[in-house]
Amino acid sequence: MSDILAREPAGIRVEGVDLSYGATRVLRDVNLEIRPGEFFAFLGPSGCGKTTLLRLIAGFNTAQRGRVLVGGTDISNLPPWKRDVGMVFQSYALWPHMTVRRNVAFGLEERRVARAEIAGRVDAALALVGLEGMGDRRPSQLSGGQQQRVALARTVAVRPKVLLLDEPLSNLDARLRVQVRRELREMQQRLRLTTIFVTHDQEEANTVCDRIAVMNEGVVQQVGTPMELYDHPANLFVASFLGTANIMPGKVLRDGAASAFEIDGGTRIPLPPGLDVPAGARLMFRPQDVALLPLGAEAPGRRLLEGEVTHREFLGASIRYGVRVAGAEVLVDAPHTGGEGHLAVGGRAALALDAARVKLLAG
């Protein structure tokens, strides 16, 4: 049924894009290569330029420099209505004066598609999003989730070369969000549609996307699969934006071939040989990369740091402790297996740090 909505997927290339509003530089030398059929995310905090980049691809912004190619063709100078890139708006932007059916048919009518084919494709699009039989309703008679499905159906009905989703889950409640993101992924796979998903929520990006571009202050910080970004963050921003990161200030000490990182306050962590050390680096490790031990316990081969337990949060599968070490607070996740003893707030404990799992990253 949805076959009539599928088409050959197209890739997207963004080359050297600079974009400013007056004196504010919103995008700085952005270069991206999105593969045909890929589910790709622009991830970053609000104001990082991710929506601006999406709107640039849709043609609602103009870059001062650089170009955008879709399926190998430069579309930088095309107006929005000639680009054939489908966009689902954050607000859904359903036209309140038209029924669901008229909304979905709109793009096809603008493309002068034959009437019979319009009917078929509208039905297919509505079926694809599970809204058969809702065609005669008005947008105002639908729930938020249904409105979003209409917006999606309206966009895929025109068989766009690529699909752009602007924060598609932000106006839905938490439970619906999980369901909809799975459905989005399923639909994307079925149509093999190159899709860009803009979000500020790392969990959303991690769960549905093949690859993510992490953005901050108009600059693409790193591009990679969710796992690559988590395990090998390129800098402190990526490390702290994806997952929880402990970041310790200090300095690198070299002694011939061997080197070590001295955390402010004195504790030294020996660094594995050959570790790349960027300038101004800080020590980063994840809460699950440290073990929390009672004072005086032995941990062969690992560095011990002493500190005071300042707070404790029970998360179900694990317990997250805050431990004050040498002026900095370190978060530690200890697995919770039930019935086991735990450390009390106010008590002292030792952190056992696995030197092989620490990273030195710059800001």
Added chain:
Amino acid sequence: MSLATTEATAATPPVSRGRRWAARPGEAVAFGLVAIFLIAFLVVPVLTVITVAFQDRATGGFTLAHVGDFLSNDLFMRSFWNSLYVSLMSVVVASLIALPLAYFTTRFEFRGAVLVQTLGVLPLIMPPFAGAVAMGLLFGRSGSVNLLLGDYFDINIPFMEGLNGVIFVQSVHYFPFILLNLSASLRNIDRSMEEAAQNLGSHGFRLFRRIVLPLAMPGYVAGASLVFIKVFDDLATPLLLNVREMLAPQAYLRITSVGLEDPIGYVISVVLILFSVLSLWVSSLALRGRDYATVQRGGGGLARRRLPRGQAVAAYALILTILALVLAPHLGLFLLSIATIWSFAPLPDGYTLAHYTRVFAESSGYITNTLIYAGLAGLLDVVIGTAIAYLVLRTRMAGARWLDYLAMSALAVPGLVLGIGYLRTYFGVTLPGGTSLAAFWGIIVLALAVRRLPYALRACTAALQQISSSLEEAAENLGARRLRVVRRIVLPLMAGGIAAGFVTSFATAAVELSATLMLVQSNADAPLAYGLYVFMQSPAGRGAGAALGIIAVVIVGLSTLVSHLVTARGGKESA
């Protein structure tokens, strides 16, 4: 202590339905007074008019004979069709004026958009009949424009001949209603509405026709029906232009020349009410359930586009022409007020301040009367408006909502009809001292107050709505009794809205003429608008009339300015 406790419990907002009559005495008194006022000065006069239209004069029974007389009389039917034609054409012409102004200033990066919007509303602050004579001098058969056209092109355009004149004057005066409503609608369209259409392949005129226009339609219809109703009910403009074959002038002439007993005036009044209700209904239909205010989070109205150079020049030329046209009455009136002699010439022969001296010397009574009448009417309006708003929003008293509806229904009552109703109802009522209540100047104040009450009521309601009831609960919690809460918390916070309501009532009442024309019994009691009307009827009085008109414009303009300042300050406070 125990009293304070009971009061506090009774005032908890979700009053249960069973206890809704457990109103405090003060509220019951306020309710009663407002109800008596509305019944005596709105309901009874209007019902009287309607009754007389269907009453047999001899037997007092029901009859359709008067309606039959109206329908079978050529003059009245011609008047009816003329009124309908003039109203519809005024809507058309007003739309032609308002559309480009609204469209260009809201949708494009347009230098001076604010100025255009401000100037575009200016005509509303001048009484339409005041501009009528000036328009005659500028656009009439031997007016400035036609003299120049005759000199250079040897043509003469009948802008001001017969019904054309009424249509021209009315549309130039009332188009701001369309401009304001349409601009608001256009601004309320979220840019994503338009972008979504572009993204799906639509652009240019098709985009405008399929997305922008339908979304702006409710605002347009609301504005257009307002123009229709105002023109349909207006009495003074056609009279001043010497157009008598329209409904309102016919009703006026029948009542004033044939007498209060003549039923045709009442039948015409019923027709006027009928069409007013009809167009209000159309307007509410357009707005109900189609609240297309679509601005969303992160939205901000339609994206403004830059016009290409050539189109920009054309757009500016168009807008400047339109502005020149709509500001012509003001300019003309001003020229007339300082002209020595102005006839058969594009510009006056000479200039003088004599008209102003004359007005201040001979007719300052008009000005004083206007300030007193409009001031009292405005005061009455905000007192009643505040009372109704409070009863509706804070007490949930059964019937409070009906007071609101009743007060708002004054919108559907033409001033002429109200005037006729007052005359008929209160002519027999004599005041201590022997004069009839209908001849007492206070009746003019009451008529003005009833007519402008809807504006003041909406302003007061909006002001009260913005005050969270938790502010009052906090005061009660700290021990203040209900009346003290109203005095120390509610009224100070409402002050800005109340002031705005007063100014609106005052400014519009200052230039009201329809009801006033019916009710003024002696020149000594007449307000400015009436004096203006009297002056304008003789060529010799035109200069002084124009001076009086300029004074009216200044009064209304100043009060509008004050209201802007007050609301701007109020907005800052609440923000």
